[in-house]
Amino acid sequence: MQNLATKFENLTIQSDFIFKKVMSRKRICIHLLEELLQIKIADISYFEAEKSLEPDYASRGIRLDIIVADDKNTHYNLEMQVNNIKNPDTKNYVLPKRTRYYQALMDIDLLQKGQEYDLLPPSFVIFICVFDFFAKGNYVYTFKKRCLEDLELELPDEATTMILNTKGSHGNISKDIKSFYDYVNNHIINSDFTKQIDDEISYLKLDTKVRREFMLLEARLLDERREGRADEKVSIAKLMLAKGCYSLQEIIELTGLSIDDIEKLKNDMHVEKQA
Structure with missing residues (x-):
């Protein structure tokens, strides 16, 4: 088993720890969202990385990787998913219900006690997967609620779930998103955007405070x-x-x-x- 120092040096963007650190850089996070959604974002504000949401003592708390809000008060939760996990008891894949649970807890957290429901801001739950969950080959799978009797009728709850497939082969994505996929999959640097990400990771690995934080986190997880x-x-x-x-x-x-x-x-x- 490799020691922690070696493990730290071998970390990539697929690591939750590195992903959170990289996406905590505004210019990188904003550019990723702009390219993915084809929108312009003037600025974002961060809620703490790895935010814990525990609505009450009886609920199952979760740790979210990155939560940000843009200048129009749209909220985004970004998650890196390396493993397509199954429940060992039911043999069912957990990803779909996990996105549902994340969305629900985000909404509870966003709506202040006593506020009206219509004050819930637009939100995106975005899972970056290094596997094709649906096996359709799409670069991106975007989900909104639609009426089964009239598929043109969309429920205007302003909640969107996006499953990104870095192993995809077709669909409409920007060059920078494709280059981001290549970087996530194989550490290929073929754009200014992925060069920025790779430089950021290199800087992080030279930072003794970041190294110490990783060591403490690993010790806590081991405990x-x-x-x-x-x-x-x-x-x-x-x-x-x-x-x-x-x-x-x-x-x-x-x-x-x-x-x-x-x-x-x-x-x-x-x-x-x-x-």
Whole structure:
């Protein structure tokens, strides 16, 4: 396994960490949005990168990569997606429902308590995917709500979801978006725009503060993974204890927990049962 220093040096635009840093540069983020949507943007304001949205204690919080608002108060959420993830339980791909959830939580966050619904600003959820989710070959898949009985009738909720396919082969995109795709896919620099991005990444990798931030982030993620594995071991041990057909030694061997840990679990389960 490569050490963190080597991992940092090998980071590309496909990395969430680098993508957030690069898109935190106004000139790059604005140009990407202008070229993608074929609009003019005078300025953008940033909400914090990797913004956490947790509407209440019972909801599933999310971390958004980049959220910006332009000078016309249109809001954009930009996400880099490297893996086409499946739910291991249902075997369903999670991307479509993920975009729906991101849009919903953005709307909750954007609408102040007590405000009228019509004050919700226009919004775009944009997923930059290094895979073709729909296998149609399009460079871009843009979704809005339409009436099934009259496909010309669009629901004017001003919410748009865009799935970008960097592996696409057809459709109408600008030269700079195509060059951005080439850069994301194969690190090919064939435009001033991708030269700016590549230079920015080079500067980031020379910045000791950015390096330190990456190291701390990786350490935090490692701790979270370890905690997740520990929780999984405890859950398995509880299940084995509840079944009552496993010996103490079998539970130790299968979970890796200590005798003291398992005895504590037994006592806790007994107390819960008596309560």
